[in-house]
Amino acid sequence: MATSYINHNLTLLAHLRGILIALGEAEQIPDESHALFVERFDELVKALPNIPEERHLGQDMICQVFHRYPQIAHLVPRDLLWFFGGDCLHFMPEEEIAQFQDLEERRFAAEEKGEPFDWGQERQLLSLPEQTAKH
Structure with a gap:
């Protein structure tokens, strides 16, 4: 798997982590449970570059x-849903899945050509x- 693709998703995970931290700082959720969740989130981010197969x-x-x-579901980067796949795809409409499939095919084609x-x-x-069509 291309390093730039993983790095792109690591950047999005860092963005999502920032949102989660801000949510905790706003005291909108129970702190202990949230702190444990963020800790597990950090473990995932740390392990992902070394074990990309662990996407489950x-x-x-x-x-x-x-x-x-x-309350923050709309802020989750859509690329992460595709990157992790599986059950995450339930949160994506079919049209969006088709768009990501096209991107994935382009990525594989580029990798095959070097x-x-x-x-x-x-x-x-x-x-x-x-x-452009919307304007």
Whole structure:
């Protein structure tokens, strides 16, 4: 798996962690339970670059975010749902899944050719026609 793709998702996980920390600081949730959740979240982030196959743990964590913190569900980066897959895909509409499948195919094609692939940039480029049509 390409390092830049993992790094892209690690950046998104760091962003989500910041949201979780802010939620705890706002005292909107029980502190002890939340602190343990953030600790488990940090363990996942730390292990992920070394063991990307352990994504099932990430699936569980992201699904828990939706169930434990529904008030921030709309802030969870969509790329993370795709990255972890499995049960996380239940939170995505079919059209969005199709878009991510297209990105994934482009990524694999680029890797097979030995070409660089910037997931974030390609994701933006893929969404440009939709944005242009909305204006």
